[in-house]
Amino acid sequence: MSPPPPQHLFFSFLLLLVALVLQLSSYTSATQEQAQVQTTLSTTEYINPKLPPRNIITPSKKFEGSSNLVNLRYHMGPVLSSAPIKIYLVWYGHWSNSQKLLIKDFLLSISTPPPPPSKHKPNSKPTSTVSQWWRTVSLYTDQTGANVSSTLLVAGEYADTAYSHGKQLTRLSIQQVIATAVKSAPFPVDHKNGIYLVLTADDVAVQDFCRAVCGFHYFTFPSMVGYTLPYAWIGNSAKQCPEVCAYPFAVPGYMGGGGPGALKSPNGDVGVDGMISVIGHELAELSTNPLVNAWYAGEDPTAPTEIGDLCEGTYGTGGGGGYIGQVMSDRQGKTFNMIGRSGRRFMVQWIWSPVLKACFGPNALD
Numbered sequence: 001m002s003p004p005p006p007q008h009l010f011f012s013f014l015l016l017l018v019a020l021v022l023q024l025s026s027y028t029s030a031t032q033e034q035a036q037v038q039t040t041l042s043t044t045e046y047i048n049p050k051l052p053p054r055n056i057i058t059p060s061k062k063f064e065g066s067s068n069l070v071n072l073r074y075h076m077g078p079v080l081s082s083a084p085i086k087i088y089l090v091w092y093g094h095w096s097n098s099q100k101l102l103i104k105d106f107l108l109s110i111s112t113p114p115p116p117p118s119k120h121k122p123n124s125k126p127t128s129t130v131s132q133w134w135r136t137v138s139l140y141t142d143q144t145g146a147n148v149s150s151t152l153l154v155a156g157e158y159a160d161t162a163y164s165h166g167k168q169l170t171r172l173s174i175q176q177v178i179a180t181a182v183k184s185a186p187f188p189v190d191h192k193n194g195i196y197l198v199l200t201a202d203d204v205a206v207q208d209f210c211r212a213v214c215g216f217h218y219f220t221f222p223s224m225v226g227y228t229l230p231y232a233w234i235g236n237s238a239k240q241c242p243e244v245c246a247y248p249f250a251v252p253g254y255m256g257g258g259g260p261g262a263l264k265s266p267n268g269d270v271g272v273d274g275m276i277s278v279i280g281h282e283l284a285e286l287s288t289n290p291l292v293n294a295w296y297a298g299e300d301p302t303a304p305t306e307i308g309d310l311c312e313g314t315y316g317t318g319g320g321g322g323y324i325g326q327v328m329s330d331r332q333g334k335t336f337n338m339i340g341r342s343g344r345r346f347m348v349q350w351i352w353s354p355v356l357k358a359c360f361g362p363n364a365l366d
């Protein structure tokens, strides 16, 4: 192998600087947070990168936002309506602290209220935030009329740094990972408000990962874990298939030369920045279809099309029909479509709105 060219070193140095700045910014106070959001917005421009959506995985689930093809129905089961939704995180394998902070910042941004409207422009559109994005998910109700909870907290974390079930997991062994985690105090079985997220490091292979899925959600079996617990798995694709699961921060080879190329990820970590959209997708579906008997389209409950599937690959206005849509870009060219706590930026796919009967997100231009 040849040594990296000097530009590469310079770029690494830049990334390091950015990482440092981000690290510092996560310690700023609430007032600074407001100021930061304002600064972020004033240096923001809208771009339409004309990138096609990622549809490598689910071409059959491509609806391109057309409502007459979509028959999303409620099947009488529960939604996650008790507030707050308590998330239990299982970090499987090696995760750095900055990666964990980035993912937790996204999760905690769901319940972070948006900044107040600017004094100068009191009638301006609300800022595009993660909590605004979640509002679409909160529009879903159960048969008693209870909405999906608008608040969510990280209630516990468990680090399986020893890869206790190996580096090749199946759908079933992910339930064993959860079983191992809930056996260790103080990481509880919370069968009232709890949901479990298993996040696998970039060196863990998971059944169907990259080929058919980037993440999935289901519920645990009492025979494996002792209870029926809604859970989701999402993998870090950085070393395995970023062009599939961290799209559009990595693009397939055939799109490289002459094409629009990959977009710059908002936090300089292609794998984790890409994962965040998948986490958003799975959380939205887990909340509206936790036992796979509530909100989905299609007649086949073993292959339901859910509220995230319907909008996969759409990140902004004009998305679908071949494009990811209009997103934002900062001075350094990093792309994002919403802001979270501490001024953090994220790029997260849109969600199907039951009111608009279309894909919707907080950065919608109309």
Ligand SMILES: *[C@@H]1O[C@H](CO)[C@@H](O)[C@H](O)[C@H]1NC(C)=O
Pocket (backbone or CB within 6 Å): 138, 139, 140, 141, 147, 354, 355
């Ligand atoms: C609850 O859902 C209904 C139906 O979608 C919606 O009209 C209402 O605004 C939602 N309430 C909240 C608090 O999100």
